[in-house]
Amino acid sequence: MHEMSIAISIVDAVADRVCQEGCTTVSSIELVVGRLSGVEVESLRFCFAAAAADTSAAGAELLIVEREAAGACEDCGAEFPIASYHACCPSCGRFRVRVTSGEELAVKSITIE
Numbered sequence: 001m002h003e004m005s006i007a008i009s010i011v012d013a014v015a016d017r018v019c020q021e022g023c024t025t026v027s028s029i030e031l032v033v034g035r036l037s038g039v040e041v042e043s044l045r046f047c048f049a050a051a052a053a054d055t056s057a058a059g060a061e062l063l064i065v066e067r068e069a070a071g072a073c074e075d076c077g078a079e080f081p082i083a084s085y086h087a088c089c090p091s092c093g094r095f096r097v098r099v100t101s102g103e104e105l106a107v108k109s110i111t112i113e
C-alpha cells in the first residue's frame with residue numbers, strides 16, 4: 001500500500017530528528033500534501049497511526065496541509081490552478097502545461113516536547 005510506505009518514511013524521518021534533539025515525545029507533525037501527490041489523506045492518517053505505534057511518534061497529531069495544484073503554460077506563460085495532470089491552458093487552450101505546485105509531499109514541521 002502506497003500510503004503505508006509513506007507513513008513509515010514519515011515516522012523514520014521523525015525518529016531521526018527526535019534522536020538528534022534528544023527529546024522523546026512528538027506532539028504533532030505537520031505535513032504538506034499536494035493535490036497531485038496521489039496521497040489519500042484519510043488513508044495516510046490511518047497508516048500513520050499504525051506505523052507510529054511503539055515509536056517516538058506514537059500519539060502525535062498529524063496536521064495535514066493540503067496544497068492546491070497549479071500549472072504554467074509552456075506556450076503563453078499563463079499560470080493557473082489545475083485539477084489534474086491533463087489540464088488545458090485557460091488562456092490559449094493548449095495542453096503544454098507544466099505543473100508548478102501540487103506534487104509536494106513533505107514534513108513541514110515537527111513539534112517535540
Ligand SMILES: [Zn+2]
Pocket residue numbers: 073074075076077078089090091092093094
Ligand atoms: Zn497557454
